Amino acid sequence: xxxxxxxxxxxxxxxxxxxxxxxxxxxxxxxxxxxxxxxxxxxxxxxxxxxxxxxxxxxxxxxxxxxxxxxxxxxxxxxxxxxxxxxxxxx
Amino acid sequence: xxxxxxxxxxxxxxxxxxxxxxxxxxxxxxxxxxxxxxxxxxxxxxxxxxxxxxxxxxxxxxxxxxxxxxxxxxxxxxxxxxxxxxxxxxx
Numbered sequence: 001x002x003x004x005x006x007x008x009x010x011x012x013x014x015x016x017x018x019x020x021x022x023x024x025x026x027x028x029x030x031x032x033x034x035x036x037x038x039x040x041x042x043x044x045x046x047x048x049x050x051x052x053x054x055x056x057x058x059x060x061x062x063x064x065x066x067x068x069x070x071x072x073x074x075x076x077x078x079x080x081x082x083x084x085x086x087x088x089x090x091x
Numbered sequence: 092x093x094x095x096x097x098x099x100x101x102x103x104x105x106x107x108x109x110x111x112x113x114x115x116x117x118x119x120x121x122x123x124x125x126x127x128x129x130x131x132x133x134x135x136x137x138x139x140x141x142x143x144x145x146x147x148x149x150x151x152x153x154x155x156x157x158x159x160x161x162x163x164x165x166x167x168x169x170x171x172x173x174x175x176x177x178x179x180x181x182x
Contacts, residue, residue: 003130003131005128005130008126008128010130034180034181035099035178037096037099037176037178039094039096039101039163039174039176040094041132041163041173041174042133042136042138042165042173045133047133049140049161049163049174049176051142051159051161051176051178053159053178053180066157066180068142068144068159068178068180070140070142070161072130072132072140074133082132082133083130083132083140085128085130085140085142087126087128087142087144087159089125089144089157089159089180090125
């Protein structure tokens with residue numbers, strides 16, 4: 001079952017994740033990816049860990065916020081996001 | 092075989108990783124962890140994905156740098172670091 005940790009809040013399952021994302025208090029978010037690194041995550045398993053860092057801009061804000069996000073993509077009739085960890089990076 | 096991606100440079104194997112870490116151009120680094128999030132990374136496998144964000148201070152520098160790091164810990168007679176992805180977060 002897919003898992004997401006969003007700013008420390010843990011959610012399990014696609015329905016809960018969609019509900020959480022829909023509840024976020026903004027209408028639009030623009031992502032600007034700065035770095036993307038990927039590694040195979042286990043021998044003998046079709047799975048990839050990806051860490052993304054970058055900046056995002058919410059609604060009409062003009063000051064971008066740094067973020068970091070880790071995805072774990074696992075093959076099961078196509079790849080799906082098994083793990084998703086998102087954090088804003090406060091200075 | 093353990094993998095590390097350090098600022099986009101990919102290294103495989105414990106010997107190479109130790110050599111890389113020893114070659115870094117500073118003597119001391121202090122880490123201050125801001126967030127740690129962990130999730131089990133696969134059903135039926137003893138493995139954990141951890142994403143850490145925080146600040147680090149190198150040698151005599153006084154301005155901390157933001158960093159993000161993802162670890163994948165896999166059980167094999169004790170847990171070891173199978174994946175390690177490190178990035179500084181530039182604004």
